[in-house]
Amino acid sequence: MSQPSVYRLRCTSQNYAWGKKGTDSKVAQYKALDGLNIESDKPYSELWMGTHPNGPSALATQPTTFLKDVIKSKPELITPELAKIYEGDLPFLFKVLSVGKALSIQAHPDKKLGKELFEKYPNIYKDPNHKPEMAVAITEFETLCGFRPLEEIIVFLSEYPEFRDLVGNNVASSFVQTVSGRECSKIVEEVESNKAVLRQLFTSLMTADPNNVTTCVKSLISRLQPNDNPIGSTQELLVRLNEQFPGDIGIFCVLMLNYVKLEPGQAMFLGANEPHAYLFGDCVECMAASDNVVRAGLTPKYKDVPVLVNMLTYRYGSAKSQLLTPIPYNNSPSSLLYDPPIEEFSVILTNLNTQYRKEVFIGIAGPSIIIVTEGKGVLLFENKSEVLEPGSIFFVGANVSITVESAEDCDKLILYRAFCVLK
Numbered sequence: 001m002s003q004p005s006v007y008r009l010r011c012t013s014q015n016y017a018w019g020k021k022g023t024d025s026k027v028a029q030y031k032a033l034d035g036l037n038i039e040s041d042k043p044y045s046e047l048w049m050g051t052h053p054n055g056p057s058a059l060a061t062q063p064t065t066f067l068k069d070v071i072k073s074k075p076e077l078i079t080p081e082l083a084k085i086y087e088g089d090l091p092f093l094f095k096v097l098s099v100g101k102a103l104s105i106q107a108h109p110d111k112k113l114g115k116e117l118f119e120k121y122p123n124i125y126k127d128p129n130h131k132p133e134m135a136v137a138i139t140e141f142e143t144l145c146g147f148r149p150l151e152e153i154i155v156f157l158s159e160y161p162e163f164r165d166l167v168g169n170n171v172a173s174s175f176v177q178t179v180s181g182r183e184c185s186k187i188v189e190e191v192e193s194n195k196a197v198l199r200q201l202f203t204s205l206m207t208a209d210p211n212n213v214t215t216c217v218k219s220l221i222s223r224l225q226p227n228d229n230p231i232g233s234t235q236e237l238l239v240r241l242n243e244q245f246p247g248d249i250g251i252f253c254v255l256m257l258n259y260v261k262l263e264p265g266q267a268m269f270l271g272a273n274e275p276h277a278y279l280f281g282d283c284v285e286c287m288a289a290s291d292n293v294v295r296a297g298l299t300p301k302y303k304d305v306p307v308l309v310n311m312l313t314y315r316y317g318s319a320k321s322q323l324l325t326p327i328p329y330n331n332s333p334s335s336l337l338y339d340p341p342i343e344e345f346s347v348i349l350t351n352l353n354t355q356y357r358k359e360v361f362i363g364i365a366g367p368s369i370i371i372v373t374e375g376k377g378v379l380l381f382e383n384k385s386e387v388l389e390p391g392s393i394f395f396v397g398a399n400v401s402i403t404v405e406s407a408e409d410c411d412k413l414i415l416y417r418a419f420c421v422l423k
Contacts, residue, residue, distance in 0.1 A: 005077060005397035006381045007070065009369070010034055010063055012048045012055035017300075018103040019045025025098035026138055026282040030371070033391030034060075049094040049369045049393055049418075052289055057395070067395055071367075077397040078367040081422055086289070092345035094369045094418040095285040096138070099278045102241055104299035105144070105250045105257075106308075108133065110272035113311055114292050124302060125292050132342045133287035134269045134324065136349060136416065137262035138373055141281030142232065144257040146274055147316035150183040150194060153201070156234075156255040162216035163255050167204040175201045195314040203309045205252055206296055217247045232261055237279075241298065250297025253277070258319040265349060269324040269340040273311045284371065286418045288344040334359050345420050352377065352406040352413040363399035368419035370394045375413035377406040388413065 013031045021043050022028060028036065028044035038044070048055035051068040059065045068088060075083035082091060108131035109117060117125040135141065147153075157164050157172050164172045178197040182190045208216075221242050229235040234254060241251045257275060262268060262283070270276050277298060295301055296308040326336035326349070335350040350359050352375070370379075370393065377388040380403040386394065388404070396402060396417075406413035 003074060004382075005400045006379075006384070006386075006402070007067070007395045008060040008386060009049065009057045009067065009393040009395055010060045011057045011393055013044055014046040014048065014055065015043055016045040016103070017043055018099060018101050019043030020098040020100040020282070024100075026373070027096050027098040030096060030373075030391035030393075033389065043100060044098060045100075046098075047096040049096075049371065050092065050289065051089045052093045057393075074397075077395075078420075079365065079398045079422075082366060082398075082420065089289055090367055090369075091289060091343075091420040092418055093287050093289045094345075094371070095287070096282070096371065096373075097135070097278065097285050098282045099141075099280050101244045102250075102277055102279050102298045104293070104295045104301065105253050105275060105277045105297035106293050106295045106299075107273055107275050107312060108270070108287075109292055109294060109311060113273075117292065117294075117307070124304070131288050131292050132269070132271050132340065132344070133285055134267060134338060134340050134345070134347065135262070135278070135283040135285045136267040136338060136347060137264050138282040138284060139264060141262040141266075141283045142279035143260045143262070143268065143276060144253060144279065145260050145268060145270065145276040145319075145322045146258050147198060147202075147256060147314065148258050149318055150179045150198070150316055153198075153256055154180065154183075160220065160255060162220040163205075163252055166208040166212060166216050166252060167201055171200055171204045194316070198314050198316060199309070199312070202256060202312070202314075205256065206249060206305050206309055208249065213249050214247045217242060217251055220251075232259060234259075245298050248298055250277070250299075253297060258317075258322055260319045260322050262323075265326075265336070265351075267324040267326065267338045267347075268322050269338075271313075271340075271342075273313050274315070275308075275312055284347070284373070284416045284418075286345045286347050288342070330362075332359065343420075343423050345418055348417040348419070350404060350413075350415050350417065352404065354411050357406045357413075359404045361402050361404070363401045364396075364419050364421060366398050366419055366421035368396045368417050370396060370415055370417045372413070372415045375406060376410045377404060377413040379404055388415070 022040035025044035072088040329335035329337040338347045372392040379386040
């Protein structure tokens with residue numbers, strides 16, 4: 001009898017304090033398919049799909065058999081080449097995130113820095129890998145990502161005297177004088193000069209005296225109250241983050257980082273050494289199989305400000321520039337490909353409706369994981385079938401063709417598929 005190459009998975013959920021609570025959480029909704037008893041006051045933050053040791057997926061029919069064990073016994077499931085490179089692990093970690101409140105000003109190290117941090121501080125940085133990641137919104141999804149256009153930061157230094165007080169007048173004046181008139185310059189020397197003073201400004205902010213931070217936050221928030229500004233406005237974000245993390249330096253990062261609100265289906269790629277913070281909403285997230293995070297604000301966890309301010313690229317630009325634009329997958333009217341500039345993963349979003357109820361996928365030359373986020377249907381493969389509903393998760397082996405069909409009584413079927421092929 002031939003061995004299967006498609007497996008329904010049972011995946012691990014995480015309950016970090018920043019997660020959405022109860023049935024408001026997509027993570028909880030999807031885990032309910034496994035029989036999870038959802039508690040209304042408990043946060044459900046992440047659903048991990050893959051082979052990462054901190055949350056390994058198992059076979060739904062054999063919960064004591066882990067996906068990694070299956071792959072190690074059958075390397076052809078991910079191709080012998082990938083099995084050798086990644087030592088039997090999947091190259092990526094696929095997640096669903098349900099964010100109820102901000103989860104830290106952070107960045108992820110590149111491979112060189114990841115290795116250095118792991119060797120020096122293995123109790124803090126748990127592996128030597130880099131962690132580029134991509135988020136695709138399931139619901140409206142709010143983030144801070146990348147440094148704002150320089151002209152916006154100049155305005156905020158004037159509009160918010162507490163911001164200027166924290167960084168110091170000399171640093172603020174140097175920044176304004178250096179970048180004024182060449183905020184959008186493409187001349188290499190001027191761009192590098194802009195980055196240098198942006199780095200100086202951000203470093204001064206993040207290393208400000210804690211007592212001064214407390215004073216400035218108090219002054220800032222007292223001026224902004226009462227707050228009846230629309231959600232996502234600068235004033236509303238400042239007040240909201242102070243409610244979540246009173247007096248935290250990360251509140252002022254709103255004035256330096258882009259506010260980006262993703263609509264369902266919109267995506268953002270976060271390369272190594274780029275600052276960001278997720279604020280609210282649900283998304284699927286794919287990343288290299290690492291858990292390395294360098295944090296500096298809006299968190300009760302360990303903060304490593306010196307590493308963070310030194311690792312960043314200090315690229316700057318508009319909120320729109322942070323988005324990753326998908327393209328049709330194999331010219332399909334129903335599937336979009338999100339293909340970031342890294343080798344570990346890409347993601348396909350398939351949205352079947354009353355006009356297009358069926359999608360046929362020829363085999364992908366690498367492993368993939370599928371999660372259904374909305375609707376009902378059926379997965380067909382190798383003369384077999386599996387029911388699809390929200391929270392259904394499958395591993396699909398390399399070079400295995402599959403067909404997805406929506407149910408006749410369902411006007412929508414949405415699924416996400418993370419995969420890796422050698423480029």
